[in-house]
Amino acid sequence: MERRELDPRKEKILQVVTDDYIESAEPVGSRTIARKHNLGLSPATIRNEMADLEESGYLKQPHTSAGRIPSHRGYRYYVNTLMEQKQLTDDELAFIKSEFDSKNKPAEFEAILQRTAKILALITKYPSLILTPRPQEAYFRHIHLVSMDANHVLGLVVMDTGFVENILIETPVAYTQDDLNRISAFLNSKLHGVPLMEFGSAIINQLKTEVRFGEGFDDTLQLLLTALGKKRQERIYVDGTINILEQPEFKQVEKFKLLLSILEEEEKLLGLMNQALQKRGLNIRIGDEINDDAVEDCSMVTATYEVDGRVLGAIGVLGPTRMDYAHVVTVVDFVAKCLGGFLSEK
Amino acid sequence: MERRELDPRKEKILQVVTDDYIESAEPVGSRTIARKHNLGLSPATIRNEMADLEESGYLKQPHTSAGRIPSHRGYRYYVNTLMEQKQLTDDELAFIKSEFDSKNKPAEFEAILQRTAKILALITKYPSLILTPRPQEAYFRHIHLVSMDANHVLGLVVMDTGFVENILIETPVAYTQDDLNRISAFLNSKLHGVPLMEFGSAIINQLKTEVRFGEGFDDTLQLLLTALGKKRQERIYVDGTINILEQPEFKQVEKFKLLLSILEEEEKLLGLMNQALQKRGLNIRIGDEINDDAVEDCSMVTATYEVDGRVLGAIGVLGPTRMDYAHVVTVVDFVAKCLGGFLSEK
DNA sequence: TGTTAGCACTCTCAGTTAATGAGTGCTAAC
DNA sequence: GTTAGCACTCATTAACTGAGAGTGCTAACA
CATH class of the missing domain: 3.30.390.60 (Heat-inducible transcription repressor hrca homolog; domain 3)
Structure with a gap:
């Protein structure tokens, strides 16, 4: 939707800033960009471009004299237009495939979903959520x-x-x-x-x-x-809660506490995941796009899983807006498909 | 077992130190004791007594020039001999009773146990664990x-x-x-x-x-x-994980992470709770008495629940060694009995 | 006109220092 | 046996510092 809003150079800079910030969790400055990426531009030029990007709302500054970080709008543009497809590594692929190998098939639905949650959390390094089929x-x-x-x-x-x-x-x-x-x-x-x-x-x-x-x-x-x-037997399986502690944005106990309290409240999680069912397939929600005030500066990447073309439930991860979208998207998408395929065999 | 090991004055001081430390989470010094409690003793005397208590292993010092805190041995003595019985408040009593009121009886076992976990966490303010009956x-x-x-x-x-x-x-x-x-x-x-x-x-x-x-x-x-x-359908219900964040001893992220990782691992929790089944009724384990290296400086208060005199499972809480034993013991004991009674009605 | 070098300025962060205060152990007097 | 007094220790806090990273702005340059 938001295609070609920016000229190529601004796009490139937005992309670089976002990539860098996702990796380092530090605001990125003009100098760093000029040094690390060979754009053929001086820091001063980059500064000017970044000032423009900030004005039009794609970047923001935590404080004067800090580098820039993407705003929600910036992430959205990045996700829609700039993000480069990431492939699963061989290890990841092998791991997922072996876990969904039909030969070690625990016939029980619950066990499968619980294991799926574990897989997702393990690979993405974010808390993972699995919504059971709605009865x-x-x-x-x-x-x-x-x-x-x-x-x-x-x-x-x-x-x-x-x-x-x-x-x-x-x-x-x-x-x-x-x-x-x-x-x-x-x-x-x-x-x-x-x-x-x-x-x-x-x-x-x-x-x-x-x-x-x-x-x-x-x-x-x-x-x-x-x-x-x-019978409300619709449930949520959570795994990898502990992963959020690895994210620097949750080093302040208060932030962390807030998120943990949400992850402990099944009611809330049901609300979050049910939103994912509204659209078939992959779904990325950034910041406020998650319709819940309690979740601040977080994003969700979800995907529905289907059997015989029928949407049953959804899987997804919850992480900071500074999430490795490229990776997570690939993983969530693939795992959802694997889960669907696995369930179809029954 | 460890009865009358200490003379009354030492006992009194150990008790006061423990009570104070449980309440404040700060090492308690001789001066504080002399001021707050009317023992008719000067700080200097108290200091001498405390030095004795430290020598015989009931108290310890986090560092020179800090007050004293109870050692595991001190807690054990406190729990066995000194701790004063605490009554449930009317509110607590009313709350628990209403939750176990047989008229709102959700016939499902799982729901009952899950709710019991919530009750226990809510009242004790520690993470609570419920072990399902062993199939x-x-x-x-x-x-x-x-x-x-x-x-x-x-x-x-x-x-x-x-x-x-x-x-x-x-x-x-x-x-x-x-x-x-x-x-x-x-x-x-x-x-x-x-x-x-x-x-x-x-x-x-x-x-x-x-x-x-x-x-x-x-x-x-x-x-x-x-x-x-x-079929290992033995399960653990956990609730109130978030409560440990209120405990100052878990302000350091590392400590907290360790405990959280345990609380996320059902295998581990099963091990912990199964120990509780070895003894009928109430069980207090302090520090190393919990047979698990991963759990550091924590205590568990557990109680088995029974139907028709037969031990089914156990409930309990996990908290820092500086736990409000008097309160927790009363609550755990009572809730276990309520749960047993409730289940018997079926 | 777009790009760049230079400069003054801002803000964070890590490290140092000093003051504060709680608490102890020891000794000597009561 | 108890207590007052004193020197000492250690953790915590606040204030200050310099370094470093980054910015905006201006003026010069191609």
Whole structure:
């Protein structure tokens, strides 16, 4: 979108400043640029250009007599236009591939996601977040009711995504396992392929009219389906929190504390990651573009993961705005694809 | 055990030093003691006593010309003999009770434990740890096998603790749901009340000889039971990690990083909490008494939680050795009892 | 007109110094 | 056995310093 806003020389300087700052975490000055990169320009010229870039909002100065650092706008331009594609190293590639090798396949969804979080954190060196599939968007495939004791029934619901959900309910009346088998069979025939999102009173009322399994059945049905419909089993896996301590911007305890408190609050993280679902594929949010006041001077790189073309959840990393976007983008993108592929095999 | 090792005056001074240091995190000097507490002694006398206490290893000095702080031995003596029982405040009591009120009973085990972690962290202001019941020590109650597709079977295992375990296995042959029902019935009749710990080749071989459900059954059985037996579903819930930032001893980033890295590593935490199971009830470990080199200058206060007199798991907090033992002990003890009581109701 | 050299100025950072204050150990007197 | 007094130690803090990096501006240059 913001293409060719700047002339090539300004672009080059913005790029160099951003690259350098991402690497060093120090404001970069005109002299450094002139020395390190062979632009054929004197520091004075670079200074002039940088002054222009600052005026138009791409760079800023932490204080007079310090070098320049990119503003959010600068990062945005960098990410959109200037950033050079980075390849994964052979080691990284090999590592990721081996972790997603289908032969060591722990069939459990949770374990896979947790491991994905670890991989992502390990390679990017930033805290990583994995959003589980939203149960509301899954389709009902199968239910199995098991009698636990006089008035407890365990419902085992299998979604088309392979996710399995346990629901324990206290029934108003006692059921035999035979009763439950009949009820299960009934529900299976009626609900197959219904999105969990639609589990509400409408569907319950409809079912009620169709058949009755004796006294108290209505209530049981209600309990079961509302429990299932409401079940917020959407979760976030976090790993590599500790990585942010490596980032100089979090050396001040206060900054760090703020971020840690966010990373500990699942509610908040769900909000952050759900934003990632709004757009399919890769998503970069810089600074305020993350819609959350609590997260200051941070960026998120996320990507959705899909099975059979259907978006299930998202993975991503959270880091300072001074993030190694080129690297992170490549990694997040690739890992998301690997995860999707891995899940598809099931 | 270490009763009456010290004469009353020394005891009093050790107590005052410990109390003060726990409160202030500053080494406490003779003058402060003379001023704050009315011992009827001059600073000089107190100094002499403190010198004695240091010589016998109950106190130590961070450096010459600083006040004294308790050594591990000092803390131990304090905890065993000197510490005054602290009551929960009305607020705390009300809060805990309301959280464990059986009327808002989320039937799910995980949710309960996670909330317990939150409660504990909130009240103690230290990171809290909850160890889930060890599946190996549970008794098998019930299994339910569900056919997912041609060669995937979902096993639903219910333990006597109420814990439910999902196992997804890939079977070598295809089973109909009828097959699976027969197998389930067989297993249920044979395995009821068997501790999970005993699920090994012995039991499998025995079962194999008793009945055959066609080709490939042996392998299926093997897969199923080893998966169940091995399943390390023992987990740790952590909450309130951020609280350690309030402790001055973790102001140095390095110290903090070390502890955070431990709190992020579930493997390590399992080790720490499993130690707590070795002794029923309350357990205080100070410094090296925690059998782990990685945890430096920390203490743990843990308590097991029980249902029907059977130890299931443990809860606890991890903090600096300068921990408010009196308070923490009361809270941990009470919360563990509440948790046990709450679980018993199920 | 764009580029560059030069210069005065600003600001941070690391190191030094000195003052402060809390606390100790020791000795001698009570 | 207790205490007052005193010299000494050590950590912490504030103030000051110089070095270094960087800037903006001006004037000269191609």
